[in-house]
Amino acid sequence: MTAPAVPAEWRRRQAEQALAYHFLGRCFYEAPRAEWLAALADDRLFEAWPFPSRDDGTAAGLALLNAFCAGWDPARLGALEWDFNRLFVGPGEMLAPPWESVHRSKTKLTFQEPTLQVRELYRRFGVEAPAVHREPDDHLGLELAFVATLSDQAADAAARGDAAQLARCFDAQRDFLRDHLLAWAPACLALVENHADTDYYRGAARLALGSLAESARLCGAGAGAAVGPPR
Numbered sequence: 001m002t003a004p005a006v007p008a009e010w011r012r013r014q015a016e017q018a019l020a021y022h023f024l025g026r027c028f029y030e031a032p033r034a035e036w037l038a039a040l041a042d043d044r045l046f047e048a049w050p051f052p053s054r055d056d057g058t059a060a061g062l063a064l065l066n067a068f069c070a071g072w073d074p075a076r077l078g079a080l081e082w083d084f085n086r087l088f089v090g091p092g093e094m095l096a097p098p099w100e101s102v103h104r105s106k107t108k109l110t111f112q113e114p115t116l117q118v119r120e121l122y123r124r125f126g127v128e129a130p131a132v133h134r135e136p137d138d139h140l141g142l143e144l145a146f147v148a149t150l151s152d153q154a155a156d157a158a159a160r161g162d163a164a165q166l167a168r169c170f171d172a173q174r175d176f177l178r179d180h181l182l183a184w185a186p187a188c189l190a191l192v193e194n195h196a197d198t199d200y201y202r203g204a205a206r207l208a209l210g211s212l213a214e215s216a217r218l219c220g221a222g223a224g225a226a227v228g229p230p231r
Contacts, residue, residue, distance in 0.1 A: 005163075006170040010218045013051070014154040014169075017218075020051035020211050021148035027204045028088070028098060029141025032080040041069040051211055058210030064203030083198045087191075096191035100138035103184040110136040118180060122146060125153060125172065140188055143181050144208070147173060147215065170219060177221040181212060 023045065026036075040046075046065040052058065087096045097103070101112035119137040122128060127149055129137040154169035185208070192205040216222030 006167055007218065007220075010170060011154070011158050011166065013218060014151040014158065016050040017211075017215060018148045018151035018155060020049070021144050021151065024204070024208050024211060025141045025143075025145030025148055027141070028144065028208070029139060031084050031089075032077065032200070034074045034077050037069075037072055037077070037080070038074070041072040044069070049207075051214065053210045053214030054217070055210035055213040057206045057213065061203045061205070061207030061210060064199040065207065068199045068203060080198055080200055083196055083201055086197075087195060087201065095195040096188055098140040098188060099136045100140075100143065100180060100184050101136060103187055110138075114138045114180065118143060118146070118176075121172070121176060121180075125149060138180075140185060143176075143185070146176065147181070150176070173215075174219040174221045177212070177216055177219065182216060182221060185212060 046062050046069060049058070049062055085091075086094075088094060088098045099110050100114040100118070101110050102108050104114055105112035115136050115138045117138075119129065119132070122137065125146075127146060129135065129139075129142055150169050150173045154166055154173070157163075157165035157169060189205040189209050193202050196202045196205065213222065
């Protein structure tokens with residue numbers, strides 16, 4: 001049976017989408033490190049963002065991140081670490097809990113049904129969470145990184161002319177965005193933007209919202225979904 005065709009624009013943009021989501025996944029999953037931030041500033045990533053979008057959030061996020069990198073000073077690392085911890089880690093109440101289960105389950109606890117669902121999806125594409133069974137698989141950073149993985153695999157399939165694998169990646173990416181990230185990440189990212197003390201995390205939240213909107217458009221996952229912050 002011939003594999004169904006995938007949208008040409010989606011196919012063409014998978015390599016650039018992968019680069020964007022690798023950054024976004026790491027940004028929200030890992031505590032900030034001076035050497036990485038210095039590399040972002042030196043490489044001027046946000047001046048030549050690889051995944052442009054029609055969404056206003058992308059432009060707003062890039063402006064904040066460009067300004068942050070232009071004024072980067074290692075002495076600012078402590079403020080970034082504090083911002084990361086108060087948003088995503090603690091101590092005390094997290095201001096932007098980064099797990100799908102917390103946002104979507106009635107109990108507001110981790111390791112609920114969404115955790116198991118995304119774990120199975122990761123497994124189908126050869127991915128395992130870094131601390132599986134000890135840390136929830138449905139962390140915002142890990143879900144964003146999984147989109148990057150699907151994009152990497154799609155770009156590879158396109159280069160090899162593997163239409164069946166390309167279609168498999170397309171279906172998985174569309175369904176994952178629709179059924180998981182778009183169903184909860186906008187609310188989480190709105191909390192990040194509202195509570196962050198630094199332009200780095202405010203900018204990253206806006207950039208992630210814009211990127212999700214563009215990804216939803218490319219694969220048709222956004223029909224009926226609210227991709228922007230809740231109003």
